[in-house]
Amino acid sequence: MSSARADLAEGDRTTVRVGAVAHGGHCVARVDGQVVFVRHALPGELVTIEITETHRGYLRGDAVTVHEPAPDRVEPPCRYAGPGRCGGCDLQHVTVAGQLAWKEAVVREQLRRLGGLTEAEVDRLAPQVRPLPGGPLGWRTRVRYTVDAADRAGLLKHRSHEVVPVDRCLIAHPTVQAAPVVPASGRRWPGVDAVEVVASAAGEVVVTPVGGSAQASRSAGTSGAGSGAQSELPGAASHTLSGPVTQITESAAGRRWQLPAGAFWQVHPAAADTLVTSVLDLLRPRPGESAWDLFGGAGLFAAAVAGRTGPHGRVTMVESSAAGVAAARLNLADLPRIEVVGARVETALTRRRITGPVDLVVLDPPRAGAGARVVAGIAAATRRAIAYVACDPAALARDVRTFRDLGWSLTALHGYDCFPMTRHVECVALLTPAAGR
Numbered sequence: 001m002s003s004a005r006a007d008l009a010e011g012d013r014t015t016v017r018v019g020a021v022a023h024g025g026h027c028v029a030r031v032d033g034q035v036v037f038v039r040h041a042l043p044g045e046l047v048t049i050e051i052t053e054t055h056r057g058y059l060r061g062d063a064v065t066v067h068e069p070a071p072d073r074v075e076p077p078c079r080y081a082g083p084g085r086c087g088g089c090d091l092q093h094v095t096v097a098g099q100l101a102w103k104e105a106v107v108r109e110q111l112r113r114l115g116g117l118t119e120a121e122v123d124r125l126a127p128q129v130r131p132l133p134g135g136p137l138g139w140r141t142r143v144r145y146t147v148d149a150a151d152r153a154g155l156l157k158h159r160s161h162e163v164v165p166v167d168r169c170l171i172a173h174p175t176v177q178a179a180p181v182v183p184a185s186g187r188r189w190p191g192v193d194a195v196e197v198v199a200s201a202a203g204e205v206v207v208t209p210v211g212g213s214a215q216a217s218r219s220a221g222t223s224g225a226g227s228g229a230q231s232e233l234p235g236a237a238s239h240t241l242s243g244p245v246t247q248i249t250e251s252a253a254g255r256r257w258q259l260p261a262g263a264f265w266q267v268h269p270a271a272a273d274t275l276v277t278s279v280l281d282l283l284r285p286r287p288g289e290s291a292w293d294l295f296g297g298a299g300l301f302a303a304a305v306a307g308r309t310g311p312h313g314r315v316t317m318v319e320s321s322a323a324g325v326a327a328a329r330l331n332l333a334d335l336p337r338i339e340v341v342g343a344r345v346e347t348a349l350t351r352r353r354i355t356g357p358v359d360l361v362v363l364d365p366p367r368a369g370a371g372a373r374v375v376a377g378i379a380a381a382t383r384r385a386i387a388y389v390a391c392d393p394a395a396l397a398r399d400v401r402t403f404r405d406l407g408w409s410l411t412a413l414h415g416y417d418c419f420p421m422t423r424h425v426e427c428v429a430l431l432t433p434a435a436g437r
Helices: 096-113 119-125 174-178 271-283 300-309 322-331 345-350 372-381 393-405
Strands: 013-017 026-031 034-039 046-055 058-068 129-131 142-147 153-156 163-165 194-199 204-210 238-240 247-252 255-260 290-294 314-319 338-342 358-363 382-390 408-417 426-433
Touching: 013 026, 026 058, 034 046, 096 119, 096 129, 096 393, 096 408, 119 408, 174 194, 174 204, 204 247, 247 271, 255 322, 271 300, 271 358, 271 382, 271 408, 271 426, 290 300, 290 372, 300 314, 300 338, 300 358, 314 322, 322 338, 345 372, 358 372, 372 382, 372 393, 382 393, 393 408, 393 426
Parallel strands: 034 058, 129 408, 204 238, 290 314, 290 358, 314 338, 358 382
Antiparallel strands: 013 046, 026 034, 046 058, 142 153, 142 194, 153 163, 194 204, 247 255, 382 426, 408 426
């Protein structure tokens, strides 16, 4: 059923029957054959949508009234979730089981459409998205708040620069929620573009003003204290508001990690250990093998693989971020068999900063993926297996297609819900040389 018209403009409303989920946190509906990407809906629902964007060939819209709800629909736990509100969570209207099924459907669709796999090949992989411990709320240990014209910290609307002042973010870790940042705390942030809050495994909370005249606020006591002042927040070892205390402590893979508050680290408390376990289970490193850890961050996977390859193994880690390189060299200093190379991965491959052959590769690229040139370099140098850690299923699928064209097979895939309530899903894929390669 659809009362939709083909001449819809922004702000218009119409009623549609919602189709399948798609990558990006929305479902697909059609208006006289034209695609509409609908947020806040579920497959099969009859909804009234409000058009939010018009483009050549497609529209975007929000489900503002649900006439026939799907079985997996629930009331969002956060009052800021929904049409025209905070854009940080895409799936608060979906049951936890429904969110896992949603993400699994997206992974499968991307592997078919972009990865070139057949339905039968995807079925054999049986990609399942597994929940992490802790439930769907209170997990996010790193939050960036944007500051509005009234100096209030908040979160952005979907595909917008408009700030929604919030009293708290329910997916944020409790110690992040307790930090005196949002308007309900009485705080204002004059001259600041954004405020970043990081909570570590050790209980440290670092609040850092960003942009604008943030440097001035850093000298203003607990409003961004250059003195490293402590706030009185319950349940944490220390709460440093910016200032000289910039190192935090994380725990994963049986090790403690010292790194700058702004350096990359997984935002879910259980994600780092979960992903390390998956990589080791898939790669099964053997004593004496050689390995690359590419886009290696602080060295999490390098340390884990080195623990399996032993004193006669060799692990080379490549990272382009200066903060990541410094953190890796600090944290891996007790593992001399790991070499840390500070370079872009593509540069390291093409300029022979690293040379093969190598037995194993852990590939953990940014959201855009590794890209054809990096994939080609890895495929040519690797003898036994590649573990690809992906935070975007579309980028993973594109790179999988390139690997397949080069004679590699996608032989296993694990999915993890490292970002509950959002559209994001983490995958770990195992690639091995195809038979006869």
